């Protein structure tokens with residue numbers, strides 16, 4: 527089963543959106559396989575966003591991510607990477623559809639509340655970085671009520 531890495535950014539934690547965001551993934555039917563609240567070091571944030579290191583917004587992005595605790599999660603389910611990105615919405619909240627997390631709760635691109643892996647390959651890499659201990663090994667007992 528596919529897994530993705532989802533992170534509620536410091537603004538999402540500060541604004542009290544953790545419960546709302548977890549609820550959206552839970553109610554969809556995805557399974558929570560890892561969860562922790564932590565503040566990361568600058569070098570760790572730079573590693574997470576290393577593919578963006580040449581971008582003009584990289585410095586500000588790293589400052590944003592280290593500015594407070596983040597809620598790091600592993601979510602599991604069929605097509606969870608692509609569907610997770612749809613639940614989150616477009617990168618720029620000005621273009622995120624209403625009903626998406628960023629569409630409903632964000633205004634500026636540099637305060638867009640949440641991160642989600644953009645591919646299965648990135649998900650594997652990000653889960654390895656944030657959860658070196660690996661996912662929690664459990665199976666939801668409602669699995670057959672979600673999948674046919």
Ligand code: UDP
Pocket residue numbers: 578583587616617635636637638640641642644
């Ligand atoms: N970002 C920004 N300015 C930009 C583009 C991106 O501040 O012009 C930030 C924004 O917080 C975004 C993050 O950098 O979520 C990572 O950018 P990416 O293109 O990977 O977007 P995402 O995958 O988060 O939608």
Ligand code: MG
Pocket residue numbers: 642644
């Ligand atoms: Mg990205």
